[in-house]
Amino acid sequence: MKFKDYIASHQAFTTEDIYAITSREAAHTQLQRAVKSGEVERVRRGIYVSKTGRFTGEAPDPFLVARTVDPEAVISYHSALVAHGVAHNVGFECSFRSAKVRSPFEYGGVRYVPYNLDDNPQAQTMRSKSYGTVGVTTREQTLVDCLTYPGRVGGVEEAVRSCSAFPYLDVDALLEILGSAPAAVVARTGWLLEAKQADWGVASEKLLSLEARLGSGPSKLDPRSRENEDWSPRWKLYLPETEEEILSWTP
Template sequence: MDLYKELTRLQCFSYADMVQLCKSEKAADWQIKTYLKKGYIERVRRNLYVVISMETEQPIANRFQIASQVTQDACISHHSAFEYYGYANQVFYEVYFSTCKNVRPFTYDGIEYIPLPKTSAIEIPDMNNGVRVTSLERTVIDSIIDMDKIAGLEEFLRCLELIPSLNEEKLLDVLEGYSKKQLYQKVGYILEFYKKDLSLSKDFFLKCISCSSSSKTYLTQEIRDNIFHPKWLLYAPKDLKQLINKGVEYDDVI
């Protein structure tokens, strides 16, 4: 049972991890087959396994730990990162993770794991308690980039309202990394409604304006009652806080 104890320390492990522990592929293959049959482990997807607790008969690893092990650079992102930090308004039955690798979505234990493309320029966070997760500032920016695909505007704003503060230097670092002028417009417009709540200075918004595109754009692809905001050259709702306070129903999620 020494091997099982070692696996419980890992909680979630890859085939390569088992080979390293068993010293050979042949031994690893036999051990995996044996442990699967005994119910000590379960297959999450190809070459990825989770350890089952003998006491509860449930996976030891949680969904964030599992998603962080799918690839060597996988990290929890977008709405799932808000959930991890405790700033989500809704709990999804999907886990979003970003990776540079080509991975297909998969389902395990009633949860759908959805990979999202990540550019190689984005840093890989350090593992903490078996979880890699994007910083809160990157989570905000990523959610603005992909809010037409994930969660929607209203759900994102409700998450944003739960955040106590943001580091504007880190926000600008993320924006600089993406180097998308229209992204500065969208970020500046949205965060300006929450500048006091998030402790963002005037200088942050001046920087967003100076880096913005000179072209007009839309905040989202969704058709809604937009008006033109000359400051940001952006077609968007008149008042974001009023939008969610009206009790508008959530957007459909993937």
């Protein structure tokens, strides 16, 4: 395949992809010319996007960029909420776990934020015309991630509102992911599962099993909150707003 044909049919690609169709010397020359002419844009070292043919004026899907940077990337945190279609607010970050990418980078108004893949998250493959296939944390893993690090999803309100929009959960899988999670994460998860008990079909004995793991407490629903407006005695959990207000985030 000729270089011109390749960039007209592949929206995101690496230098290694170009090496596969031509010599390294020719690849460097053609890429330099294409970047100079505006037919190709450089995302970061070794990663490019096409701006020619059917891709003229079209921004690449952030998940496609993340997958091109690291084919083993796992879309996580707020970006996983977006992938599952439940994110409450629009975000301008693409968060992903990676064993390859260590530093954040920006392209096209999107900040790409990598996190370690060391925790071996539960993931699934998702498909879309805009990005092909990509790994995404499961609903259950995403919920645990969001309640563990609400700051990574835009705050505790965004975490609660978005996770509450999941139509259903595999509670047994969720409890397995919680494993030996800190008491604070168990408390936050228990509180949300109780709030959504009827919608998600959460058995009472599952809540009791989480309640038994709380220890002496207390914990906070929002780890960044300096003020505590209310208290959940069952979950030994300080709440940043009144419980009535926070329950309104879980329709």
